[in-house]
Amino acid sequence: ELILAIETSCDETAAAVIEGGTVIRSNVVASQIESHKRFGGVVPEIASRHHVEQITIVIEEALQQAGVEKKDLDAIAVTQGPGLIGALLVGVNAAKALAFSIGKPLIGVHHIAGHIYANRLEQEFAFPLLALVVSGGHTELVLMKEHGSFEVIGETRDDAAGEAYDKVARTLQLPYPGGPRIDKLAAEGKESIDFPRAWLESESYDFSFSGLKSAVINTLHNAKQKGETYPPADVAASFQASVIEVLVGKTLRAAEEYGAKQVIVAGGVAANSGLRAALEQAFADKQADLLIPPLALCTDNAAMIGAAASISYHQGKFADLAMNARASMPL
Ligand code: ATP
Numbered sequence: 466e467l468i469l470a471i472e473t474s475c476d477e478t479a480a481a482v483i484e485g486g487t488v489i490r491s492n493v494v495a496s497q498i499e500s501h502k503r504f505g506g507v508v509p510e511i512a513s514r515h516h517v518e519q520i521t522i523v524i525e526e527a528l529q530q531a532g533v534e535k536k537d538l539d540a541i542a543v544t545q546g547p548g549l550i551g552a553l554l555v556g557v558n559a560a561k562a563l564a565f566s567i568g569k570p571l572i573g574v575h576h577i578a579g580h581i582y583a584n585r586l587e588q589e590f591a592f593p594l595l596a597l598v599v600s601g602g603h604t605e606l607v608l609m610k611e612h613g614s615f616e617v618i619g620e621t622r623d624d625a626a627g628e629a630y631d632k633v634a635r636t637l638q639l640p641y642p643g644g645p646r647i648d649k650l651a652a653e654g655k656e657s658i659d660f661p662r663a664w665l666e667s668e669s670y671d672f673s674f675s676g677l678k679s680a681v682i683n684t685l686h687n688a689k690q691k692g693e694t695y696p697p698a699d700v701a702a703s704f705q706a707s708v709i710e711v712l713v714g715k716t717l718r719a720a721e722e723y724g725a726k727q728v729i730v731a732g733g734v735a736a737n738s739g740l741r742a743a744l745e746q747a748f749a750d751k752q753a754d755l756l757i758p759p760l761a762l763c764t765d766n767a768a769m770i771g772a773a774a775s776i777s778y779h780q781g782k783f784a785d786l787a788m789n790a791r792a793s794m795p796l
C-alpha cells in the first residue's frame with residue numbers, strides 16, 4: 466500500500482510517501498531551525514506560521530519525488546500528538562482535507578510510535594522488542610510484544626534527555642539545538658568532573674535528568690565565583706558520560722529482564738555518537754540484536770509516521786474526519 470504521511474508536531478514540516486510500511490519512496494523535511502535559533506529554542510507561534518507556509522509545498526514535493534499521484538494513495542497519515550498544538554493542527558488539517566478530497570482513509574499516529582517505527586524502515590521487528598526512546602520531549606523504555614502495542618515500563622520523572630542536552634548547551638552558551646554541539650564537544654574533552662548518576666530505586670526503569678542538569682549549572686556557577694573555569698569540552702564529556710551510563714545501564718537490565726530479541730533506539734538523541742558507541746559495546750555479546758536508525762531517521766521526519774501508520778492500515782485502525790490534534794497523548 467502507498468501512504469502519504471505528514472509530520473508537523475514541532476519545528477520540522479515533513480511529508481513522505483511510504484510503500485508497504487518499509488520502503489521510503491520520498492522523505493521531505495523542511496527544517497525551521499534557522500528561524501528559532503536566535504530565540505534559543507522553538508517559539509510555538511513562529512513554528513505554526515512556518516508550517517502553514519510550508520505544508521502544501523512539502524506535500525507536493527513528497528508526491529513528486531515519489532512519482533506518485535494523489536489518486537494512487539491508499540491512505541493519508543498524520544501525527545495526531547503529542548506536540549505543539551498549533552503546529553500539530555496544521556498537519557492534521559492538511560491531512561483531513563487531502564483524505565476528504567481523494568476519498569481515502571485517514572490515520573492518526575502517535576509521534577513516539579513514529580520514532581520507534583523509524584527503525585522498521587531499516588529492519589523487520591522481532592518481539593519481544595525493547596525501545597529506548599530518547600528525544601526532545603521524551604525519555605522512556607517501551608516494551609512491544611507485537612506490532613502496534615506499546616507498554617511503557619519506565620519514563621523520565623522530570624526532564625527528557627534531549628531537553629537536558631539543550632539546557633546544558635545553553636549554559637555553555639552553545640547555539641540551539643544544543644544536543645549535536647555537546648556531542649561534538651564531548652568527543653574532544655576528558656571526563657574530569659564527577660557528575661551524579663540518577664539510578665533512582667534499584668528496580669526502577671524510570672529516569673531523572675533535572676538533578677544532573679542542576680549539578681552542571683551549579684558546578685559552573687561555583688567555579689566562576691572562585692574565578693576558575695572548566696574547559697567546556699570537559700563539562701560536555703562529563704555530562705554526556707553521566708547521561709549515557711544511566712541510559713545504557715537501564716536498557717541492558719530491561720532487555721535481560723524481558724528477554725528482548727531486539728533493542729532499538731529512537732528519537733533525536735539516538736543521533737548521539739557517544740550513546741550509539743556505548744550501546745553497541747554493551748550489546749555486542751548479548752542475545753538481543755541492537756538496531757539504531759541512520760541519523761536522518763532519528764530526528765523528526767514523516768517517513769517514520771508512514772511506517773507506523775502502515776500497521777494501523779493493516780489492522781483497520783482508521784480515524785474519522787472529526788479527529789483532533791492532541792498536545793498530550795498516551796502512547
Ligand atoms: P519529541 O519527539 O519528544 O516530541 P522532539 O520531536 O522535539 O521531541 P526530536 O526531534 O526527536 O525531539 O529530537 C530533538 C532532540 O534531540 C533535541 O533535544 C536535540 O538536542 C537532540 N539531539 C539531536 N542530535 C543529538 C546528538 N547528536 N546528541 C544529543 N542530542 C541530540
Ligand code: MG
Nearest residue numbers: 475476477765
Ligand atoms: Mg525537532
Ligand code: FE
Nearest residue numbers: 600733764765
Ligand atoms: Fe520527535
